[in-house]
Every structure is written in structure tokens, then in C-alpha cells.
Amino acid sequence: MKKQLVAGLMVMVAMLSFGCSGRNAEFGVVDMKTVESKAAIVQTVKEEVSTKGKALQEEMEKEMAGKSQEEQKKILEDKTAEMQLIQSEAQNKLKASLDSALTAVAKEKGLGAVLVKDAVPQGGVDVTDAVVEKMK
Template sequence: MSRSWKRLAAAAVLALSAGVLAGCGGADNVGVVDMQRVQKEAPLVQQYKTKTEEKQKSVEQELQSAKGTVSDEEYQKKQQQAQQELNIFAASMQRQFMSDIQSKLAEVAKTKNVGIVVIKDAVPNGGIDVTDELIAKLQ
């Protein structure tokens, strides 16, 4: 699950970067964000992770309680339904997370007067670090 959050965060930053770059053609400033720190420190990210973990535990408990009371065929159907439910829930959480990251990062970029925000590892030297501001906005 952690890898998917990292991929999602990277995609969110890149998508926002493209949008900011397209909308602010004349700006020379580059903002950088450390997504690893954001994932570790931002309370909103932790809330999404907690919700996803709680949903997974809930579904697992439902499956465990159904295991002894239904036939093997019905149990397999329940497992498939549970997996579908988890996939839909995770996709929903990822969309919400991506939307939150993009909107908050756009606010930070505007206040810091940067034309583009990229992942810190993508910029070899310099850039305006906006990580702390993003973490603060993701309360």
C-alpha cells in the first residue's frame, strides 16, 4: 500500500507541476517538495492511511466471520466482492488525496511565487523548498 501512495504522490506533484507550468509561463522560480517527508509528517496523509487500513481490517473481519458459515463457493464470491470493495475504496482515497495535494500545492506555489513545483529529487541544485508549507496546509 505504501508504494501506491508514493506513486500517487509523485503523480500528483507532476500533474500539478504541468498545470502550474502551463498557467504561469513567465515564472522562473522552481519550487521543490520532499514527498517522503510529506508522507511521513502530514496529518492528512496519515488520516488517509488510517482510513484505508481500517477499511481493510473491517473487510477482513467480515470475511473471517463468514468463513465458517458459508460454502467454499460462496466464500470465494465474498472474497472477490471484498477485494473489489477494497479496490474501489482505495481508488476513492487516492483520488481525494491527489485532489488535496494538488489544491494545497497550488496554494503554496502561489504564495511562494513559484512557477513550477517538482519533487525535490528531480532538481539537482537549488529550488525553493515548499515542503514545510505543504505539510502545514495538509492538516
């Protein structure tokens, strides 16, 4: 009898702590292709990477002029590493913007999660436009 009472109390405490219905069953979906094509920050970051890439290319060509093959190889490695860093920073900037937008939209709409639309066969609330608007 005592064990049943203790077990019943534990179940009640768990239900009150976590909610009787569990997590929010509502979820959102976002079309990443649309986000990539419509979000202004994506275009801005792509342009920045392209501009920096062209500048790096020109710099590399100037530095390589009149150098030995070994020196040219070293310059190429250095510029490649710089370009990778630029691309990595751009990806991090876009990821931070997307994460922030997804969190804000999920909170505003009371969604338990936001999933990539291509991974969800059906259902979910499409929040693509709201995410595009929130990306900065």
C-alpha cells in the same frame, strides 16, 4: 518593408501578451517522503484505510463461515473489490489535498511550478514545510 513592419508588430504584440521575460523562472521543490511522514492527513487516511480493511476482513470471515468453496471465492472477490475502492478513494483524497496545497503554495510564493525534489538535481525553493502545513 510592409512585411517587416507587420512582423515587428506581431513580435511586439506577442511580447506584451506573454511577457517579455517568458514564464516565471522560479520553481519550488517538495520532498514527498517528508510530506508523507509529516502531513497529518496522510496519517489520518492511512488509519482510516487500516480500520476499514480490518472491518472488511472480519466481515469476510463471518460471511465465509460454512460456505462452499465457490461461494467463498465470490465473497473474496467482492471484498477485494471493496478494499480496492476504499484504497482508490483514499488516494484521490490525498491527491486532492496535495494538489490544493501545491497550488496555494506556488501562488503565495510566486512560483511557476513545484517539482518533486528527487527529480531535481539542484536549485529550486524548498516548499516542503509550507505544503505540509496546507494539506487538509
